[in-house]
Amino acid sequence: MTSMSRYSATEIEAKWQEAWDKAETFKAIRDASKPKYYVLEMFPYPSGKLHMGHVRNYTMGDVIARYKISTGHNVLHPMGFDAFGMPAENAAMAIGGHPKEWTYSNIDTMVEQMKPLGLSLDWSRMFATCDPEYYGQQQALFLDFLKEGLVYRKNAVVNWDPVDMTVLANEQVEGGRGWRSGALVERRELTQWFFKISDYSEELLDALDTLDNWPAKVRLMQENWIGKSRGLQFAFERTDGAEPISVYTTRPDTLMGASFVGISPDHPISKELEEGNPELAAFLAECRKGGTTEEAIETAPKLGYDTGITVKHPLNPDWELPVWIANFILMDYGTGAIFACPAHDQRDLDFCRKYDLPVIDTFFDLEEPKPVETEAFVPPKEQKVKWINHFAGLDEATGQDAIDATIDFAETAGWGEGVTKFRLRDWGLSRQRYWGCPIPVVHCDTCGVVPEKKENLPIELPDDVSFDKPGNPLDRHPTWRDCACPSCGAPAKRETDTMDTFVDSSWYFARFTAPRAETPTVAEDAEYWMNVDQYIGGIEHAILHLLYSRFFARAMHICSHLPESAKEPFDALFTQGMVTHAIYQTTGGNGRPVYHYPADVEDRDGKTVLKASGEEVQVIPSAKMSKSKNNVVDPVDIISAYGADTARWFVLSDSPPERDVEWTASGADAAFKHLNRVWNLCDKIGAMDPDANGQGDEDLLREMHKAIRDVTLGVESFGFNASIAKLYAFTNTLAKSKAGAAAQKQAIMTLAQLMSPMTPHLAEDIWAHQGGEGLVINAPWPVADEAMLVEAEVTMPIQINGKRRAEISVPKDMPKEEVEKLVLAHEAVTSRLEGAQPKKLIVVPGRIVNVVI
């Protein structure tokens, strides 16, 4: 074949990107005459390089954005950077330099890597959260929240490294030790700032029901995280007459199985007793070892200390229970004190066996009643059980009925009260770190904690800081802390804590609607563009980021920064799977693991080795691509070898978007071959005599309409891989078609339109080559003709006892009775029936027939 031209991705991609730029195709301008559509992908952390996870995420968003443009929407599709955070400080410590330079240089690199992808982004709206213009507005929000009582201070525990004398993030604690010093980590209390998210527990929970276009699993995770429970709160009288101990329990029905009263090591009684008791002080110090994570606390070996205090059982004043301090009781939840029922709680049972405390059964299984030995009996709350001496007179009842009865009983008797509690805790936002948004308050000796004046915002981070010592450089900066008290004018000190980076990402979506405004948002812009119609991001953000953003939208509404309608800011959510890759690890001189990039590793003689040194590396199976593990693949290599359209086509094609995808090098090549095929097909059709007739025009057009239907359905339901499979099939059909020139031209132009969300550059080129009007991105999306989709004949498999044995072809709307007759006359059926009648005959019209014999 003499080819007029060759597929050159580099050439056409640059050409069409320039055309879109020139036409300002993706610039979002408010236009009340068009329906708006806001599509947003979770913005990236500027780790340094773009990785395949980013490409996958942004390509998915781009498919949606371009499809919505083609269906007549006014699309907002912005991009920015979540730019504060620890890696910048770690880089400064490891290789020198400044977090700011490191971050902005990474942003430049990543933008350079993103642009060639041809994403339909409005780059004019870009910002980074470390821009003073952004974090200054965040400080203004903080001050508004403070005024509304949405922020407050209280004590909270942090990971403390006693050697480096610094606070550690959970990620910096490895096996209970500080990652740099190797010292055993302790828990220590600091005064911290908190957002009052717990005031919104009920609302955040109830509103989950309105999020119809969120994945059910995300709603369920948030529901469990908020953790609404109804239980009984009551107090145990102390035998020494001191202040009673208040407890909260979700299983008051098991009160007759109480073994001891347990209090948290952080409970006021623990602290009071610690004074002048070196033995207890040592015990509490032991309890405070280890990190603050829920996992560390839950999995730590159970430790207990008998305080010697005793309390009276509320139902029997002669029954005395000991009070123990137990390390698994959290001060943050309930009252920081519990009663233990070892027969029906595994943790309590383990504790009682260890410290030789009594185990008392309160109910048995209906089928096999037997006392608890080493395994606690914890049936579901809906299961009926047999009660032993229940004080409210229950015999056989479910746990839930018993709980309700017990609460009623206690309320009537007046010694307890039914209480609803939530697991959700207030959101601690203070971080003892430099590279974050400064908290805009001042500490004054006379006025106390004073909010900064709005006209002094932004409170900018100082540039002259060093990272040669552990700890927060703002603390040891010679002058930055010094300021005048905004209230009395006397010399005062700035707050040196900065904000959690989750604050930065909790409102960026609102800022995109007016990114250069001198207020956090602008009413008209927020009214027009909010909500985010489609939010796309990783499942790892299912709880924290999304819950914090939901809270922030409410708080911003209270302060008039968002309309009421934006209280739930994300109308639809899609959680994509992660891009995973094997991890390559060697051991460094200090015995710690060193991670290597896939590009630096190769297979030699059946071993995986470092390219440079030949040293063998350990291959750890697939895990989330992560900057800390270096198991990332550079998409730039793929783009420079094959072009952006190939990279885009490939990341969309193989895996369903919600599932994790393991990156392998093969496959990109195949995607490239296919795009070449489409290109050649376009060339061939373009060279046909326009008046040439052929055979099978209608067959081709029928297939085309089916492709329109299936590809559209795939795009609308995030089945991009299914859309692509259909596009492969339709391309194969077209390549083999002998139809006339007009039909083939119509088919290739429709193919270009259907491909344009995925491979926009190639689609534009085909469109132009076939004489399409304007840009394909602006051409209206094709609509399938229902009449062309109707099939005259259907193939129905015949099952005998559920196994497929034969099939028949029948007219689409043949009546059931006719089908039955045909089936019963079929040789495969008659030979098995041997004259007998079938027991049952099931005909699912247009689907399947099952004969039961």
Place this chain on the structure above:
RNA sequence: GCCCGCGUGGUGGAAUGGUAGACACAAGAGACUUAAAAUCUCUGGGCCGGAAGGCCGUGCCGGUUCGAGUCCGGCCGCGGGUACCA
């Protein structure tokens, strides 16, 4: 530990409770070519069989159903989150 997912050929995966393996990758065979590349055509879950056909098969065990990859219960394995990684 707790909460939430996922598990299908050599590989990625497809399948409103209705023909398991669409579409692709890798592989094998063939065509074209002096040859190679490129391109095109064909084959392909396992076992038995020349074929027709049969048996088995969606992590494991059990259940519901005319019919289960799909729904239910119990396991096993892997992944995500676990409030200071983002």
